[in-house]
Amino acid sequence: MPKMKAAIFVEPGRIVLDEKPIPDVGPLDALVRITTTTICGTDVHILKGEYPVAHGLTIGHEPVGVIEKLGSAVQGYREGQRVIAGAICTSGHSHAALCSCHAQDGPGTRHGWKGMGGWKFGNTIDGTQAEYVLVPDAMANLAPVPEGLTDEQVLMCPDIMSTGFSGAESGAICIGDTVAVFAQGPIGLCATAGARLMGATTIIAVDSVPARMEMARRMGADHVVDFTQANPVTEIMRLTDGRGVDVAIEALGRQQTFEGALRVLRPGGTLSSLGVYSSDLKIPLDAFLAGLGDHTIRTTLCPGGKERMRRLMDVIASGRVDTRPLVTHRFKLDQIEEAYDQFANQRDGVLKVAITP
Amino acid sequence: MPKMKAAIFVEPGRIVLDEKPIPDVGPLDALVRITTTTICGTDVHILKGEYPVAHGLTIGHEPVGVIEKLGSAVQGYREGQRVIAGAICTSGHSHAALCSCHAQDGPGTRHGWKGMGGWKFGNTIDGTQAEYVLVPDAMANLAPVPEGLTDEQVLMCPDIMSTGFSGAESGAICIGDTVAVFAQGPIGLCATAGARLMGATTIIAVDSVPARMEMARRMGADHVVDFTQANPVTEIMRLTDGRGVDVAIEALGRQQTFEGALRVLRPGGTLSSLGVYSSDLKIPLDAFLAGLGDHTIRTTLCPGGKERMRRLMDVIASGRVDTRPLVTHRFKLDQIEEAYDQFANQRDGVLKVAITP
């Protein structure tokens, strides 16, 4: 039985490179040989034991690769094709999928909805930090990479860009909107780019790391607020003449950013939340206008499926957005433990790493 | 200067009937002689000092009456016409109004949005528990009562029915949805009726007062859960085969109902909140799926304006919904202090009272 290398979760604090069998290909699957993948903040939560996964699981959910083998029932693809798949794999046929809520894809019962059920790679099935990954429901998930695009150009599509853009989309940003984006990590930066792409005319980004603040401008922010220098709520209210913003995007997963986003929202505005929280949240009565502010709070996991991937790659191919600057460091798969160490500790201004088997 | 009787807020704990001058009519106003009005739970918050208003203000925001006098610039109406106006008065011309967010109507500046700015009657201007009320921006707010409808038939339109229905509308209920409505006071009962009207096929109402539970069935609930007999979250999950509801409507304004509504929500579902909260809210991490559940939480004040009123009165005229059973008690304006006492203390199964000057 042929073997491959894979980054495996052993126990909290330990993700190690080890060998595993190359998986068998079921009728609806595709085996993809990974050419580039990356590490996500969520993987760090797994590493730290803050998000539980099975021992022995291969981690990672952001694949760029080449089709090695197609399942017997898979049509419309050919082996050797360059593809990506979303971090979220939809079955296409669950009740959630048939309601366009692919991220909450559940089993095929009368009532199939499952919280985060679409997040399979590196969560409920083996992930992408490996030489090969098995993509389930390949026909719904595999998206061919347009000619001329490099691996690093599309590496953000499976998760970072899809999630970040969804922050703008779930906020239903309109032409002329004023938008605040709290936190400018990779997802926040993509939310900033997404807000720009949808026609927001005043985009205010909040962070404190100089390199991220600079990148925020590059991705489309009109103003960048350093929260160590000024209270971001005060500053955003000042920048908006006391009106507040139409849409506030939360991209970190903390009470402070969630609450800041709520406090800068105009009556009738939308708080679009992308962060992964790790404790209960508080909604302050005054910020919430006692529940009478016509506010919307919306959370979004990450849109997936091949059509989503096609669209995101078209954004890249059109030159509208370039996410290459987010890839600040590169590692071989053999160096993945070192990559985790650098990424988890945010050393050397790291934004995203590229991992190549 | 002619005088009229009015229910006036004196200080926390005291709303008294007193005399006031009949107001002058500005060019955009209409003076309406009240024929029937009512008391709202919000008025009780005012009475108890939980919601601050100016001393000397006339309370009440639910008018049914007759046009006594029209402002010099008001066109399209005639004196003697029977009308209602929404609890929320839109200016029609603020930035919020021009974004269809009439309840958050603000002043006419570049950035005019004001939290709850559309709630004027009995909040920022004199209200309707009086012999006369001055309706601002009359052309945007006065809605003629269709022939054949009695005062009591349309008495719920200005607030209770508009707010209650908005719970269903803000939940974007679709044909075939499963909906839970937490609390069956007058607004919750109208939310139940609204859910039915929009095509929900399974409606689960939660309360514990037998008369309200029975009324819930009459307004369209398929199941009624008595929260003193069973944990409503457990019971709703059981009734939905573990799937949860598409839309949960909160109609009380408490942590318990808010949290219950969140806990029964399927991934991807919407929590439509109508309650007026009086303390901070907590979002439990697990109920919120750590922010990854594609949830929407939406609050709605109360849609206003004459078109909204026209539509609600058409609902009544068509016989689709009958809110008359909600009026359980009747008082003269002279008895308003007694009416407050009964309503505030929920004596004798009171749901809503009709007050006639």
Added chain:
Amino acid sequence: MPKMKAAIFVEPGRIVLDEKPIPDVGPLDALVRITTTTICGTDVHILKGEYPVAHGLTIGHEPVGVIEKLGSAVQGYREGQRVIAGAICTSGHSHAALCSCHAQDGPGTRHGWKGMGGWKFGNTIDGTQAEYVLVPDAMANLAPVPEGLTDEQVLMCPDIMSTGFSGAESGAICIGDTVAVFAQGPIGLCATAGARLMGATTIIAVDSVPARMEMARRMGADHVVDFTQANPVTEIMRLTDGRGVDVAIEALGRQQTFEGALRVLRPGGTLSSLGVYSSDLKIPLDAFLAGLGDHTIRTTLCPGGKERMRRLMDVIASGRVDTRPLVTHRFKLDQIEEAYDQFANQRDGVLKVAITP
């Protein structure tokens, strides 16, 4: 090779009952033994040669039956289960499906959208007027019938009710809307029921056949206009005080009904078109307000997929709508040629027929 009886298209004018092999079951398919099916107006178009299909094809697209055999990759069902499937079969994984446009489901390429590609039964694959039908992509399409519902109760779900309701849904009917429905055949009747279910408060149905006009009232119409007695445009404008309707639903597929629907539309209104047209349409300049009326014209094929079917059967199970009165005649599969004759010629007040193998 076991055989089954099937209604087969031979040539324009001839659909005959003949024998065919029972089909093999592929990995994603399910073989369903038909217990009840019906004939659709579209089948009559096929019979008359107005809509071309392959010679030898089994006709029919409205299945109620029992799972006989499941494909090797199908999970979540069991043989012997009572099921329906929509007239439209989604793959779940095409680009169209992933955009929620299941009716235009196309092949699995980068750009897969195909006009009417989701309509497979009796169009591009063998249909349901037979003893057995092969359901493709079973996991996306098979919907278990809730206990207690008879075949005839759910017989309209696969097409008539799904299409008719979509007329109301594509019109985005709101609480308080005024709606006109042109033509009260089975689909128009379901559009009337759908408008009622979504909260329209004035529903005006147009037809001339007494039995259909009476059924229109039963399905929820407030007014019924006999177009042989009065010009329906004039009559609808009169009934709406000259304002016109918010939503006009076309349910026949003729210039006259399309144009009538456009002419009664208020500025800003929506024409929701369900009919299958057989010639070019004309948009009169005046009815279209020279293109300046903020009008929407929307066509809808028929929403499909198991989640749609689940919701429609829930409507039936909840008692909100009862489509049994639409089934006016019953035939054995052996009598299908006679059934076609009666249905195509609208003899004896036929609305829909039930066919049982």
Added chain:
Amino acid sequence: MPKMKAAIFVEPGRIVLDEKPIPDVGPLDALVRITTTTICGTDVHILKGEYPVAHGLTIGHEPVGVIEKLGSAVQGYREGQRVIAGAICTSGHSHAALCSCHAQDGPGTRHGWKGMGGWKFGNTIDGTQAEYVLVPDAMANLAPVPEGLTDEQVLMCPDIMSTGFSGAESGAICIGDTVAVFAQGPIGLCATAGARLMGATTIIAVDSVPARMEMARRMGADHVVDFTQANPVTEIMRLTDGRGVDVAIEALGRQQTFEGALRVLRPGGTLSSLGVYSSDLKIPLDAFLAGLGDHTIRTTLCPGGKERMRRLMDVIASGRVDTRPLVTHRFKLDQIEEAYDQFANQRDGVLKVAITP
């Protein structure tokens, strides 16, 4: 009674500069001294007698100016303030306005909707090609010009940019959409810019005038098709690999462009129509997929109101779009007859003219 110069419609073929009294200011009005205005294609329709207006009416609906005098009931502005107003003046209080359909603003009755009722300037009341214009319902319509923007920078906001952008907005363009824009006059060019602003990733513009084709690229088109060199339908299908476009925008008002837009639409796509048509339209059966293509056809007049104007000026102020290149020629009001001659005959590559009193 003080006089002013104004461009007056005398009879078909004759718009002349003449004198008129400066109008009186009603309580809700504002008198604006025009500093810059322009001529619209619609004005040419009026000139040619193709669109009827009253003899003696002042033409023009695109004002940039200074508040000269405010009505007695107007609050929130000051005399001397630089302002624009939309070509469409909303009352803010009609039923249409309260449904957000300001362009179809009608009188204040129970059922007030009026086709094109919001288009008042140069249609039902005196227009802007004059030294002064009276703006009705000033509080809903006057939008202060942000500091630092010149007249020519905001001159397209009242109509061209609002209408053009609405082509993209009514198409509900999403990130990653493919869009075709038929005709690249001023409105088509703004539709192209709007499509870009909303995140379309492939924009295909159609025209034949070299200057317009070049300008199309400048406004954001990725491909420009010269319809004299290639069949635009064939070419667009080729550019989209046979799939067609998600959204097709019609910006001319002819059968040819309307039909082309329909023919390039993918199933499920939206045709957003901006043109003013002057004859009946034909919908070819095949292009319409017999009414089974899940198509949407939507017409849009022109969004108005001060909030719309504020947003458009913010687009300009943010630098996202620059419409100055559309102003190709400049005239004094005294030269307006010459300006009409040049504009109506499209001499010298004219796109839009600036007229300064």
